[in-house]
Amino acid sequence: MIGQITPLTGYLLVAALLFSIGLAGALTRRNAILVLIGIELMLNAANLNLIAFWRYGPHPELLTGMIFAIFSIAVAAAEAAVGLGLVIQIHRHARTTDLDAINRMKG
Amino acid sequence: MSLIFYLLAALTVAGALAAMLLKNTVHCALALTVAFAGLALLFLNLDAQFAGFAQILVYIGAVAILVVFAILLTRGSETPQGGVFSRSWLAGLTAAAAVFAVFAWAVAASAPRLPRAAAPATAATPASTVSPAPAVTVEQIGRALTGRYVLPLEIVAVLLTVALIGAVIVAMHEKVEAK
Amino acid sequence: MIARPLIETSDQVFVLLKEWLVGFLPASWQPAAGVVLCVAAIVGLFPVLFALTTVLERKGLGRIQNRIGPNRVGPLGLLQPLADGIKSLTKEDIVPASADRVVHFLAPLVLVVAVFMGFAVVPMGRNMVLVDVDAGLLFYFAMGTSTELAIFMAGWSSRNKYSLLGAMRAVAQMISYEVALLLSSVVVVMMAGSLSLTKIVAAQNQYTWGLPHWYIFTPWGLAGFLMYAIATTAETNRSPFDLPEGESELVAGYHTEYSGFKFALFFLGEYLAMFSISGLGATLFLGGWSAPFSFLTWIPSWIWFFSKLMLSIFVFIWLRGTLPRLRQDQLMNFAWKFVLPMTLLNLLVAALWRFLGEGWERWVFCTVILVVAYVVMGRMEMRREHFGPRSYRYAE
Numbered sequence: 001m002i003g004q005i006t007p008l009t010g011y012l013l014v015a016a017l018l019f020s021i022g023l024a025g026a027l028t029r030r031n032a033i034l035v036l037i038g039i040e041l042m043l044n045a046a047n048l049n050l051i052a053f054w055r056y057g058p059h060p061e062l063l064t065g066m067i068f069a070i071f072s073i074a075v076a077a078a079e080a081a082v083g084l085g086l087v088i089q090i091h092r093h094a095r096t097t098d099l100d101a102i103n104r105m106k107g
Numbered sequence: 108m109s110l111i112f113y114l115l116a117a118l119t120v121a122g123a124l125a126a127m128l129l130k131n132t133v134h135c136a137l138a139l140t141v142a143f144a145g146l147a148l149l150f151l152n153l154d155a156q157f158a159g160f161a162q163i164l165v166y167i168g169a170v171a172i173l174v175v176f177a178i179l180l181t182r183g184s185e186t187p188q189g190g191v192f193s194r195s196w197l198a199g200l201t202a203a204a205a206v207f208a209v210f211a212w213a214v215a216a217s218a219p220r221l222p223r224a225a226a227p228a229t230a231a232t233p234a235s236t237v238s239p240a241p242a243v244t245v246e247q248i249g250r251a252l253t254g255r256y257v258l259p260l261e262i263v264a265v266l267l268t269v270a271l272i273g274a275v276i277v278a279m280h281e282k283v284e285a286k
Numbered sequence: 287m288i289a290r291p292l293i294e295t296s297d298q299v300f301v302l303l304k305e306w307l308v309g310f311l312p313a314s315w316q317p318a319a320g321v322v323l324c325v326a327a328i329v330g331l332f333p334v335l336f337a338l339t340t341v342l343e344r345k346g347l348g349r350i351q352n353r354i355g356p357n358r359v360g361p362l363g364l365l366q367p368l369a370d371g372i373k374s375l376t377k378e379d380i381v382p383a384s385a386d387r388v389v390h391f392l393a394p395l396v397l398v399v400a401v402f403m404g405f406a407v408v409p410m411g412r413n414m415v416l417v418d419v420d421a422g423l424l425f426y427f428a429m430g431t432s433t434e435l436a437i438f439m440a441g442w443s444s445r446n447k448y449s450l451l452g453a454m455r456a457v458a459q460m461i462s463y464e465v466a467l468l469l470s471s472v473v474v475v476m477m478a479g480s481l482s483l484t485k486i487v488a489a490q491n492q493y494t495w496g497l498p499h500w501y502i503f504t505p506w507g508l509a510g511f512l513m514y515a516i517a518t519t520a521e522t523n524r525s526p527f528d529l530p531e532g533e534s535e536l537v538a539g540y541h542t543e544y545s546g547f548k549f550a551l552f553f554l555g556e557y558l559a560m561f562s563i564s565g566l567g568a569t570l571f572l573g574g575w576s577a578p579f580s581f582l583t584w585i586p587s588w589i590w591f592f593s594k595l596m597l598s599i600f601v602f603i604w605l606r607g608t609l610p611r612l613r614q615d616q617l618m619n620f621a622w623k624f625v626l627p628m629t630l631l632n633l634l635v636a637a638l639w640r641f642l643g644e645g646w647e648r649w650v651f652c653t654v655i656l657v658v659a660y661v662v663m664g665r666m667e668m669r670r671e672h673f674g675p676r677s678y679r680y681a682e
Contacts, residue, residue: 009215016214027203067256073161172461
């Protein structure tokens with residue numbers, strides 16, 4: 001099993017590693033913006049998976065993987081914009097972006 | 108599994124680790140930019156030219172700058188009191204490690220059953236069955252976007268407009284009432 | 287004719303030189319060696335051009351302002367860049383004590399690297415492009431947006447209010463005009479049918495009755511070129527859009543705390559960005575390396591490219607000496623409320639041009655639509671602003 005390291009396996013492992021690093025960061029950091037950075041890393045890891053499977057998959061001429069990744073990039077950018085807008089507005093209200101301090105619904 | 112792949116993978120993972128571990132938030136954002144650049148180079152290594160350049164243009168040119176502006180507007184560049192990791196950091200780390208273990212097991216266990224095209228050229232499978240790099244031109248992407256994938260294209264256009272208007276409204280100052 | 291081989295040789299002289307030099311190496315090293323040689327040529331040529339431009343700018347500005355400009359070093363002051371270079375190399379490199387040392391060091395490097403990468407896809411003559419990427423224009427703009435991050439790094443790492451303000455203003459301005467820049471280039475992509483810069487030049491390299499098919503000679507091309515010119519002046523932080531580095535406002539903006547060689551790198555980066563974006567403008571709208579008249583094609587293609595480049599630089603210097611500076615809100619207003627709608631309208635007009643087919647109708651319709659839109663939007667923008675009592679909004 002270990003001897004079967006193909007290029008595709010390498011890319012998938014890197015993507016899995018990036019995903020877990022992003023997840024770890026999103027779950028453990030206090031600053032809301034760093035949580036969003038972790039989420040962006042997770043989305044990028046998924047993009048890497050898509051492109052790797054497109055390249056080494058059965059039908060690369062259909063371009064499905066590449067188009068999926070391009071749409072994913074666009075949607076991730078939009079989501080980052082809205083998420084950061086929310087963080088800025090929360091900061092205006094609560095004077096902090098520390099997630100351990102904003103953990104109550106009482107305004 | 109060439110040297111270039113190892114170097115780029117190391118760069119990307121190092122950037123991601125730095126982005127999640129550094130104390131200063133702006134340094135984290137800059138390390139994230141390094142991770143994005145590493146990913147764009149990995150895309151180029153996979154012969155996905157358009158996706159690689161779009162990654163640089165959108166992520167480094169727009170999302171990274173957005174993150175940095177948000178950090179500056181929320182006073183994130185000042186050193187935080189009370190540590191940068193939350194109280195429940197061990198649980199988060201364990202969960203992420205478990206997720207990585209599951210993924211790595213899934214990838215390693217399915218390695219023998221990957222499609223023929225992904226296997227490196229060995230004596231049993233001559234090099235002719237390894238898929239050559241697909242020659243993708245921008246024209247093909249354009250035709251695919253306006254042909255087979257026109258519905259997702261239109262939906263993403265609507266989504267981007269909604270996100271644009273929504274982000275502006277969410278982040279707008281409330282009207283100051285006349286004192 | 288006997289002159290034919292001479293014309294072709296002089297046109298391809300650099301390509302032939304490169305092949306001759308590379309021929310000395312074994313065959314497996316030749317592609318890499320060719321690329322390295324071309325990169326060395328670019329890295330060697332454009333800083334020399336930068337040095338020449340600095341002295342031309344100072345003398346040109348001087349003449350516009352009714353004075354002579356530098357005239358002490360060398361004949362007519364033309365060796366001034368040598369003196370400037372020696373000065374910048376020997377000055378003490380001062381880094382503020384509270385500055386972020388790593389980011390402060392990396393910022394000029396990131397800027398210069400990103401700017402040099404842009405030169406890789408611009409065709410400087412027939413067969414004289416470093417890499418013929420299929421998505422060449424996208425690569426160029428991707429490198430262009432990387433420069434914004436370098437400017438932010440410079441401004442933030444100096445821990446200085448002036449630097450930070452200058453950097454924020456510069457990044458906001460560059461992002462706004464980036465959209466206008468991309469959209470005014472997209473119209474060229476639409477009509478040429480490709481993102482590859484060599485194909486765009488090839489599409490313009492045809493002649494009817496001796497006149498070329500340059501895109502600037504069409505209504506939508508002229509409108510696109512004017513908006514591209516405005517956007518490039520803003521992208522490279524040149525007057526009249528140079529508020530981020532205005533000496534009278536912000537000391538020196540984001541490069542306040544840089545001295546000696548790092549400042550020279552910023553200066554180099556700014557001028558090289560000007561060169562590469564002018565080169566791109568020449569490629570997109572002015573036909574790249576093609577000659578203006580069909581009877582002038584005997585002049586080598588690279589001479590035409592560099593002439594167009596220097597003409598654009600001359601216009602930049604002229605604008606700097608003539609126009610007053612725009613305020614930040616004025617220039618953002620201009621970008622989002624005037625230039626952006628005009629670029630979108632230009633796209634529609636270009637599509638109309640294509641679908642109306644050959645003939646005089648398309649010239650008339652397209653010109654009329656563009657002129658009417660320009661006048662209407664201009665009038666809307668020029669309504670007198672009503673200044674009420676000042677309202678202050680403090681930082682929270």
